[in-house]
Amino acid sequence: MTNRPPTEEAVSEKQAExxxxxxxxxxxxxxLLARENFFKRIEQATADMFSASSLRTSGTLLPFIDVKGSRTTEVARRLGVTKQAVGRSIKILLDEGLVEFVSDPDDGRAFLIRYTPAGIKRLSQTHEAIRRVEQELDRELGTDRxxxxxxxxxxxxYGRPSRAASSQEVQSKRSTSGKRKSRGS
Known part of the structure; x- marks a missing residue:
């Protein structure tokens, strides 16, 4: 790194504001910030179950793997990264016993990355933590919002309005289980 003389201010105070x-x-x-906040809440909710680094790796990759299995190339496409980048994270999940490679029934030359029973358990535990975090947000922000x-x-x-699992159905289920309907209630 070479020493350069300082340049003039790139932006005025008004422009910066x-x-x-x-x-x-x-x-x-x-x-991105909302996702980060949500993820921190999930980390707190699962702190007694798994480490933050393990949750980060699995939380980054597991949502993009179909329950019945996905090809590595499809997971990479969904994440918007290279197959090689996904491969490094998959290795961590393989080492933790959360996923495994199985033959693709549609193409004998290809493989699917699929959840193991331990991976399904992790997924279930994580979804339970997500449910609790969503209930906290319901209380903080109001169910309607x-x-x-x-x-x-x-x-x-998904590029389409929600149908089968519509928010109104979710709201109805939550309100019948004793949850507040809205912030003002």
């Missing part, structure tokens, strides 16, 4: 204000409202950043968040995110993620 405008840029920061725009960044605080940028949808992509909001989604959480239903809107879920519906909008579902449509953004």
């Amino acid at each position: 405008e840029i920061e204000a725009a960044r605080r409202q940028a949808l992509g950043r909001l989604l 959480m239903c809107v968040v879920r519906d909008v995110l579902f449509e953004m993620a």
Whole structure:
């Protein structure tokens, strides 16, 4: 690294404030920060079950593996990374006994990455923690608002409105189990 003379200020104070204000409202950043907050809550909820690093690896990869198994190339495509990058994370999950490779019944030359019984148990434990975190958010933000968040995110993620597991059904189930319907209730 060479020593260079300092350059003039790249941005004025006013420009910096405008840029920061725009960044605080940028949808992509909001989604990333919300995901990070959600993940920290799940880490806290599962701290007694598995380590944060193990949860990070499995939490990054497991949501992209179908319950019946997925090809590594498909998992990489879903994550938006290379097959090699997925391979490194899969090795960690293989070493932990959470996934295994099995022959693809549709193509004998290919393999699927599939959950082991321990992987299914981890998935179930994680989903139970997610359910608890969602209940906390229901209490904090109100069930009505959480239903809107879920519906909008579902449509953004899948390109269609939610149907079978609609937020109204989720709200109905939660309200019948003694949960608050909205923040004002």
